[in-house]
Amino acid sequence: MKLRPVGIVIEAGDAARIRIYEQYSSALLRVTPGDEYWVLYWMHQLAEPDRELLQAHPMGDRSKEKRGVFALRSPMRPNPIGLTRVKLLERDGNVLTVEGLDALEGSPVIDIKPY
Amino acid sequence: MKLRPVGIVIEAGDAARIRIYEQYSSALLRVTPGDEYWVLYWMHQLAEPDRELLQAHPMGDRSKEKRGVFALRSPMRPNPIGLTRVKLLERDGNVLTVEGLDALEGSPVIDIKPY
Numbered sequence: 001m002k003l004r005p006v007g008i009v010i011e012a013g014d015a016a017r018i019r020i021y022e023q024y025s026s027a028l029l030r031v032t033p034g035d036e037y038w039v040l041y042w043m044h045q046l047a048e049p050d051r052e053l054l055q056a057h058p059m060g061d062r063s064k065e066k067r068g069v070f071a072l073r074s075p076m077r078p079n080p081i082g083l084t085r086v087k088l089l090e091r092d093g094n095v096l097t098v099e100g101l102d103a104l105e106g107s108p109v110i111d112i113k114p115y
Numbered sequence: 116m117k118l119r120p121v122g123i124v125i126e127a128g129d130a131a132r133i134r135i136y137e138q139y140s141s142a143l144l145r146v147t148p149g150d151e152y153w154v155l156y157w158m159h160q161l162a163e164p165d166r167e168l169l170q171a172h173p174m175g176d177r178s179k180e181k182r183g184v185f186a187l188r189s190p191m192r193p194n195p196i197g198l199t200r201v202k203l204l205e206r207d208g209n210v211l212t213v214e215g216l217d218a219l220e221g222s223p224v225i226d227i228k229p230y
Contacts, residue, residue: 001117001118001119001120001157001223001225002116002117002118003116003117003118003194004116004166004193004194005116006193006194020185024169024185024193026169026170026183027169027170027183027184027185027192027193028183028185028186029170029181029182029183029186030180030182030183030186031183031185031186032186037185038198040194040196040198042116051119054139054141054142055141055142055144065145066144067144067145068141068142068143068144068145068146069142070135070139070142070143070146070152070226070227070228071143071144071145071146071147071229072229073228073229077142077226078119078121078139078142078226079118079119079121079155079225079226081155081196081225081226083153083155083198083228108116110116110194110196111185111192111193111194111196112185113185113188113198114186114187114188
């Protein structure tokens with residue numbers, strides 16, 4: 001189960017930008033501005049030990065009881081895959097401008113699926 | 116970007132069953148019947164060449180124009196990760212019974228996230 005990066009987040013923020021790699025361009029046929037998509041990405045800034053953490057306080061708030069990571073949206077989890085619903089604002093060739101992406105700059109993009 | 120299986124689909128169907136592996140048990144703390152979750156799983160029955168297919172007819176219907184796989188929910192895509200929203204019906208230790216899972220029996224489970 002080895003993932004292939006299909007693109008990369010080149011700019012984070014309210015209007016984030018994703019560049020899809022050239023060899024995956026044709027997978028963008030009919031990806032349409034105005035439509036909503038799921039973006040799956042790899043949370044690349046986590047270290048290996050972060051994948052071993054199985055429980056955490058919600059939002060890091062120690063006044064809240066610990067939960068298992070499967071009951072949390074915490075980025076620390078066995079497989080650090082981020083899942084965000086976005087709205088496609090614009091498409092310029094292989095570069096997608098999207099609203100709602102919470103990925104950091106440099107995150108490898110794994111998949112895009114229609115919402 | 117190597118994925119670790121955290122469990123396996125032991126029964127497909129309307130009330131599907133997932134077994135989470137022993138070493139990930141503690142990640143289930145406060146995973147609660149009645150709540151909804153995302154299940155990410157690996158579509159293990161696809162072959163390597165299926166990952167090269169970048170365009171397809173929607174639902175395999177040749178009367179419909181081809182789309183890029185990023186504009187389709189087709190299982191054939193560069194990273195064959197399935198994403199399904201489920202309702203947790205029951206939890207018996209490490210075995211989760213869920214409604215709505217479209218995974219096949221034997222699919223490795225990659226992640227569970229609260230909806």
